[in-house]
Amino acid sequence: MHSPVSPPSMPPPELRPTLPEWASVSPARIQHIQRVAELAARWAEQMGVPHSERNRWLRAVWLHDALRDAPPEELARWAATTPGPPALWHGPASAAHAKAQGEVDRGVLDAVRYHSVGLAEWDMVGRILYCADYLDPERPFEREARALLAQRLPTDVGGVLRDIARSRILHQIKSGWPILDPTVRFWNSLVATGSGSH
Ligand SMILES: [Fe+2]
Ligand SMILES: [Fe+2]
Numbered sequence: 001m002h003s004p005v006s007p008p009s010m011p012p013p014e015l016r017p018t019l020p021e022w023a024s025v026s027p028a029r030i031q032h033i034q035r036v037a038e039l040a041a042r043w044a045e046q047m048g049v050p051h052s053e054r055n056r057w058l059r060a061v062w063l064h065d066a067l068r069d070a071p072p073e074e075l076a077r078w079a080a081t082t083p084g085p086p087a088l089w090h091g092p093a094s095a096a097h098a099k100a101q102g103e104v105d106r107g108v109l110d111a112v113r114y115h116s117v118g119l120a121e122w123d124m125v126g127r128i129l130y131c132a133d134y135l136d137p138e139r140p141f142e143r144e145a146r147a148l149l150a151q152r153l154p155t156d157v158g159g160v161l162r163d164i165a166r167s168r169i170l171h172q173i174k175s176g177w178p179i180l181d182p183t184v185r186f187w188n189s190l191v192a193t194g195s196g197s198h
Helices: 027-047 051-064 072-078 090-100 106-113 124-134 143-155 157-174 181-193
Strands: none
Touching: 027 051, 027 124, 027 143, 051 090, 051 106, 051 124, 072 090, 090 106, 106 124, 124 143, 124 157, 143 157, 157 181
């Protein structure tokens, strides 16, 4: 489908912007991020959102895993106050770095910062990123069910968001992992509104 990756190649115009210069990502990670961008761009198209909003979604997508493969010292430098295990530091670290580089959009920064845990106060950027990240078609589990969710999303963002949050939180519980406070508040906000689209 795609030509062999030669990172950091410029993505096609409809998926831009692109990775920030300071990104620290493996070639496989770039492919994941690009697939997430493809999903977000497709939904933006299907939902007819304005160019400016689509640009916010894609900015968050390209930032969300930008420090996913950064060395621990760099993560600690940008996310020194982040609670939880190091695997959860890359979102806060990337948001902090993006902010230091001039990103001022609160919705974009919150989408990136909380993409691993969820946030009750998210606007559409956070919701779209959370869904697109999980629905990357190359993730090895539940491919058919996740493809159906991706198809359904443009007409039912709230419902799909809630379904994904349920799956992710159940997985965390079954794995014996703690549920962090932002995740609990995120879940409660989704069930309290009935649709998660307030
Ligand atoms: Fe991530
Ligand atoms: Fe991701």
